Amino acid sequence: MSAPMDEAALLAAQLLARRWLPRNHPLVRKALIDRELWEALGQRLAAVGMKVVDNVHADHIATALLRPAERAVFGEQGLAANNNLDLPRDGVALLVVLWSLIVLPKRQRQVARSDALHAGQGEMFASDKPLPPAASVSPLVSYRSLLADFGDQLGKKLRMDTNLRLLERHGFITRKGEDITEGPLLDLLIDYDQLAARVLDGSLADVLARAGHPVARPAEPAEPEEQQALDD
Incomplete structure (x- = not known):
């Protein structure tokens, strides 16, 4: 009988199987506030050449290859390509x-x-x-x-x-x-x-x-002195 998986292993397995998980997933939410769990997750994924990709502006987290693993997976030709998803x-x-x-x-x-x-x-x-x-x-x-x-x-x-x-x-x-x-x-x-x-x-x-789709930069946050002046 196999031993039960710990939370880091379970979360790593789900990420590897599904490629991404929403930030409101129970284990993801816990990992985002539990430093030990987050570090353990990173260690589990690093053991197979992967890493967690997180962005506070996104609603999901995902996995990606670590740089040292890219050469082994894609080879020189893949690294020289404009993408590794075979997109035209x-x-x-x-x-x-x-x-x-x-x-x-x-x-x-x-x-x-x-x-x-x-x-x-x-x-x-x-x-x-x-x-x-x-x-x-x-x-x-x-x-x-x-x-x-x-x-x-x-x-x-x-x-x-x-x-x-x-x-x-x-x-x-x-x-x-x-x-x-x-x-x-x-x-x-x-x-x-x-x-x-x-x-x-x-x-x-x-x-x-x-084409009618002008884009602009997001407003930069004000420096503390500038923000104080605005508040005043």
């Missing part, structure tokens, strides 16, 4: 466009709502500003609008439909009828700090603006 180039382009249309506005709304929620509260709460859940502020992207605005650049309807199915299968997006919404991995497996600057400061920002 137009699929990667579609992923970046959807990330820009969903994650950038979501981040703006999360920061704005968090600031508004805590506006006027005393200094006691200044360091504890929970962000609104991603699901409550994540925008919907209309399939028809996406096809009309970017279909010509992204392979027209047949290619776009094929790539949307791939992105949904990999967990980047979710389809709800004619609407496209954020999937569990869209804001986890794409580095916001790197991609946001490239989108906002690059040619894609102009392309999005011309």
Whole structure:
């Protein structure tokens, strides 16, 4: 008879089997506030070349390969590829466009709502500003609008439909009828700090603006002196 699994092993097994778990999952919620459990989970996953991916702006946690394990898994050819999910180039382009249309506005709304929620509260709460859940502020992207605005650049309807199915299968997006919404991995497996600057400061920002989807940076938090001046 096998021994019962401890909580770290059970949570690691669920993550490996399902690839992602919601932050409100009972074991995930416990791990997020229990440092020992979180560290034990990391150790269990590291033993098989994996790590936990967490982002306070996302509603899920997921797993990803550790850097030293990537070469063994994908080899030199895989590491030199533009992605390791076998997405075609137009699929990667579609992923970046959807990330820009969903994650950038979501981040703006999360920061704005968090600031508004805590506006006027005393200094006691200044360091504890929970962000609104991603699901409550994540925008919907209309399939028809996406096809009309970017279909010509992204392979027209047949290619776009094929790539949307791939992105949904990999967990980047979710389809709800004619609407496209954020999937569990869209804001986890794409580095916001790197991609946001490239989108906002690059040619894609102009392309999005011309298509009627202007994007802007989330407001930067004020420095303590600036915040005191605003409060005064």
